Amino acid sequence: MAQFKAKANFYMAQSDRHFDEGEVYDLQVGEADKINKLYKAAYGEDGLERIEEEAKNAKAADTAS
Numbered sequence: 001m002a003q004f005k006a007k008a009n010f011y012m013a014q015s016d017r018h019f020d021e022g023e024v025y026d027l028q029v030g031e032a033d034k035i036n037k038l039y040k041a042a043y044g045e046d047g048l049e050r051i052e053e054e055a056k057n058a059k060a061a062d063t064a065s
Contacts, residue, residue, distance in 0.1 A: 004032050004048040010039065024051065 004027050006019035012035055019025065025048070027035075032048050039047035 001026050002029050003051050005051045007049055
């Protein structure tokens with residue numbers, strides 16, 4: 001499991017899931033990759049952004065200061 005933030009409002013009919021822009025979702029990495037592949041085919045960019053790594057990097061920077 002990893003955390004992903006929706007970059008837009010969209011509905012994924014294949015998995016019957018609705019995503020709201022700015023909301024954070026716990027998803028399997030494979031599921032998020034599949035969603036991003038379908039979203040990218042339609043809109044040319046990823047619809048979900050992985051944020052778990054960003055949080056870890058920010059925390060590491062805070063402790064280094």
